[in-house]
Amino acid sequence: MVVTAEQLAGCVAELVRIPSVNPLHRGPIAESAGPIGEAAIAGRLAERLSSLGADDVVLDDVDEGRPNVYARFDGRTDRLVVLDVHTDTVTVEHMTDPPFDGRIDDEFVWGRGALDTKASLGVILALLEQWRADGRTAEPTLLVVGSVCEEAGGLLGAGRFRDWVHERGHRIDQLVVAEPTELAPIHGHKGGVSIEVTVHGKAAHSALPDLGANAIEAMAHVIAAYEAEHRRLQTIEPTTELGTSTLSVTEISGGTGGNVIPAECRITIGQRVVPGQVAHECHERLIEIAHEASPLPVTCRSLLPAQPDGTFGSEAFYQPPDGDLVRTLAGAAGTTPTVAPFGTNALRYGGLARELCVFGPGRIDDAHQATERVAIADLVRLASCYEAWLTPT
Ligand SMILES: [Zn+2]
Structure with a gap:
């Protein structure tokens, strides 16, 4: 069965309704809606991923009350691929729209984080649910990562995930960092x-x-x-x-x-x-x-935290645009690979995976605004891209 637009929109909306404002972006409106930070969404995500049949789910405290979530779904092969989605959002104090209602209309899911970056998390949840119902398994072993502290505070969640991978000696074949890229795989940024x-x-x-x-x-x-x-x-x-x-x-x-x-x-x-x-x-x-x-x-x-080796600064991330991962995603989306002027969690992932790219629906220019929404049509396109990546025929 093909996952439906309703399922995809519903999963994204459910995540938008769980406030997860970055603590450095706190303010009275966010505080009146519930606890600040990523704890609630991480807890919900861990529960949801377990119920979808994850073979292992780990809550890894990065900071007090701010856990990363790692959920492993064993595939038909042990080739390991990772989807990293940050769970925090920017401030809601300047929003002119209800930030956490997650309302769905004919075309869009609305609310803080809908675009940046709960869309990608909602889509993978909907797909995992559908695959489970169909008795299907992804080809590679998939690690879904919900990382904290991306929007402000020095990418601590990504740094912690990198260290966790090194500690366990995991070898990652392909790693996708979710961010709004208009479904064009980003193969480098400064x-x-x-x-x-x-x-x-x-x-x-x-x-x-x-x-x-x-x-x-x-x-x-x-x-x-x-x-x-x-x-x-x-x-x-x-x-x-x-x-x-x-x-x-x-x-x-x-x-x-x-x-x-x-x-x-x-x-x-x-x-x-x-x-x-x-x-x-x-x-x-x-x-x-x-x-x-x-x-x-x-x-x-x-002004940046030290790297594990005590040095400061992040290397650029770059790889040629003709690798399997970038070609697969661009082919499925019908887009052209490009490079980006902004930084992402990929700044912490140099050398961590054989292939790395940044990929997701919507335009980065529309993120962090007074209103936020993601097009349901883009969720459908993203689902078909993940299908091409994870369940190739
Ligand atoms: Zn983002």
Whole structure:
């Protein structure tokens, strides 16, 4: 039997009705709807996946009350494939629509998370239910992963899942990260590093500036040096469709009064890392530039959590578009593989699977908005893509 549009929409709506706002996006509207965070949806998901015949279901605490869910469905072969769907959503405080009603009309399922990214979770649940009813089994062994902490907080769920895979020595053949990609498989995106730079000067009366050391003026040298580095990076010929590495200063603060020489100035600087660059080397280079350019003492700290090996930053993720996974999904969806300007959980999955891509229904531009919806027609298309991937004939 083919799974119906009603089944697909129903499964997505059920997930939308379980609030799972990322704790860093909490607010009064979210709080009035129930507990903040991923605990409720993780619990429900674990229950649902067990009832669908999962051979193993694990709740893995990433942070207090924030578990990842891993559910394994043994296939006809032991080739291991993974579908990773983040369970958290962004804030609902600016929504003009009821965030958690999960209403279904003729064309859409509505509510926070419908598009980003409960659609993919709902579709795989509906398919597993249908396959169970039909007595069918997927060809590969499928691990469904519900990961926490994607929308804010440093991809902790994805990082924990990667470590869990390494601890168990699992070998993943194919890994799909669910995000809205208009059903075009994303076969690469840039990585990144981000640091905060603080210049330390000395306060004085601004009528007597020579008695102080002006941290803002010193920071101007640092910013000019970063601009020069950005321009240098643009002259390097890109090796992939991802283009060049870029560097941007995005925040600045400093000074305590109009007549005080500023003792401190602080900026945030980020770099988008491309294939061929080593993220922790980019991180070190950003620190070096600040020290070289500033006439005053400088301190730096990473704004991203450390990797398991103690280094900072995420490598780019890239693979050629002609692999089996990307070709299968693009073929089933009738789309063209592409690369993305935004980052996803795939930033934590370098080297974890033989093949990796990001794939899901809807447009990323429509995510995080005052209203959120996913087209039921896209759920139907996604179901046929997962069928082509998991139950090839
Ligand atoms: Zn997302």
